[in-house]
Amino acid sequence: MPFGIKFKGEEKITPRKELLPMRIDNFDKLLEKGGVERGSTLMVAGGCGAGKSTFCMDSVYHSILEGERAVYITFEEQASKLRKHMLENFNWDMDKLEKENKFALIRSDPFKIARSVEAFLAERKGDLLVEVQEIQLPFTPDRIIIDSLSALSVAFMGNVENYRYYIRYMFEMLEKYDSVNYIISETTSDPGVYSRSGIEEFLSDGVIVLYNKLVGNRRERSLEILKMRCCDHVKQLVPFKLVSGKGVSIELSKEVREEIAGWK
Ligand SMILES: Nc1ncnc2c1ncn2[C@@H]1O[C@H](COP(=O)(O)OP(=O)(O)OP(=O)(O)O)[C@@H](O)[C@H]1O
Ligand SMILES: [Mg+2]
Numbered sequence: 307m308p309f310g311i312k313f314k315g316e317e318k319i320t321p322r323k324e325l326l327p328m329r330i331d332n333f334d335k336l337l338e339k340g341g342v343e344r345g346s347t348l349m350v351a352g353g354c355g356a357g358k359s360t361f362c363m364d365s366v367y368h369s370i371l372e373g374e375r376a377v378y379i380t381f382e383e384q385a386s387k388l389r390k391h392m393l394e395n396f397n398w399d400m401d402k403l404e405k406e407n408k409f410a411l412i413r414s415d416p417f418k419i420a421r422s423v424e425a426f427l428a429e430r431k432g433d434l435l436v437e438v439q440e441i442q443l444p445f446t447p448d449r450i451i452i453d454s455l456s457a458l459s460v461a462f463m464g465n466v467e468n469y470r471y472y473i474r475y476m477f478e479m480l481e482k483y484d485s486v487n488y489i490i491s492e493t494t495s496d497p498g499v500y501s502r503s504g505i506e507e508f509l510s511d512g513v514i515v516l517y518n519k520l521v522g523n524r525r526e527r528s529l530e531i532l533k534m535r536c537c538d539h540v541k542q543l544v545p546f547k548l549v550s551g552k553g554v555s556i557e558l559s560k561e562v563r564e565e566i567a568g569w570k
Contacts, residue, residue: 325536326448326486329368330361332556336531338538338569342512344448346536347480347487349455349507352516353495357527357548359388360396361516362451362488364553367398370408374448378409379441381416381457396553410444416461423472424465450485452476456492459502470503477509495519500532511535517543529556540565 325341327334334340342348352358366376378400380388389411392398403409452458455473462469480487489510491501495518500507507513513532518525528543544562549555558566 324484326369326374328365329372330364330554330556331552332558333365333554335558335566336540336544336556336562337534337536339536342486342534343536344484344486345481346511347477347489347509348512348514349489349491349500349510350514350516351491351493351497351500351507353493353497353518356495356516356518357546357554358490358492358516359453360392360548361514361529361554362453362490363392363398363400364396365488366409366449366451367392367396367400367403367553369449370403375408375445376410376449376451377443377445377447378411378451378453380411380413380453381461382454385411385413395548395550397551398553407445410447412441412443414441416458419458419472420461420463420465420468423462423468427468427471446483447485449488450480450483451488452490454490454492455501455506456490466503470505473503473506474509477506507533538569 324344325339326344327341328337350358350362363378366378370376378388389400392400400409400411404411458472459469462472489506491506493500493515497515500513500515510533512534515530515532517528517530519528526545527547528545530543531539531541540562542561542565544556545559546554546556
């Protein structure tokens with residue numbers, strides 16, 4: 307395929323059904339098995355500023371500290387801005403981890419991918435030559451973040467058929483590797499629909515929704531594990547905070563602890 311994600315050296319890796327913790331403060335306690343399976347793709351959905359990028363980077367940063375490697379593919383935010391914000395806000399020095407070859411931040415042009423998919427589908431009908439548009443990864447990662455589906459879908463400029471084709475292909479491609487994948491989806495602030503084409507949440511192994519709801523005259527953050535194929539999980543909304551110098555902070559309320567206690 308001309309628009310895949312390629313790993314240097316290695317091609318197909320059979321997913322090991324090993325569990326990896328998410329390593330976000332208290333989050334693993336919300337999962338019966340305490341982590342997610344390698345090879346799973348998780349959709350992280352939420353409105354603007356809900357904390358999607360931070361949530362994923364928190365998981366990745368703490369996983370790198372435990373000896374893993376990760377890649378962040380961004381279709382939108384300028385890579386330098388993302389690095390700067392993560393360092394200034396949460397004290398995560400992604401630049402240092404990049405230099406140590408444990409992390410890679412890759413900016414990919416979604417319009418080039420969209421054009422490439424279009425050309426590929428046209429060629430199948432006997433038309434054009436296909437422009438090569440592969441995302442080359444510098445190493446085989448344990449975690450991959452894709453930020454975001456929304457930026458990608460905009461690039462397809464209303465061609466839902468082509469977008470769906472690419473999404474299916476992307477999920478199939480990610481499934482072949484044994485990384486834990488985070489696909490960020492931008493939604494309205496209180497979503498009833500979690501993705502642009504509606505198929506992404508069905509293709510995902512897990513869906514995590516981040517809310518930033520207006521309560522009275524202020525916003526309160528909470529998260530919901532809407533789906534997790536690998537195990538049972540907390541079903542209620544769990545409040546969280548974004549804390550300077552720390553990242554995601556999840557305090558387990560009495561209700562949440564009771565739900566967890568119910569599994570045993
Ligand atoms: N130092 C900080 N302490 C606490 N909260 C912060 C800090 N810095 C930023 N934030 C909060 O984090 C929010 C942005 O988080 P993040 O970028 O992860 O959200 P997002 O869902 O990815 O947003 P977008 O839709 O723009 O991609 C800001 O709007 C702000 O409320
Ligand atoms: Mg973001």
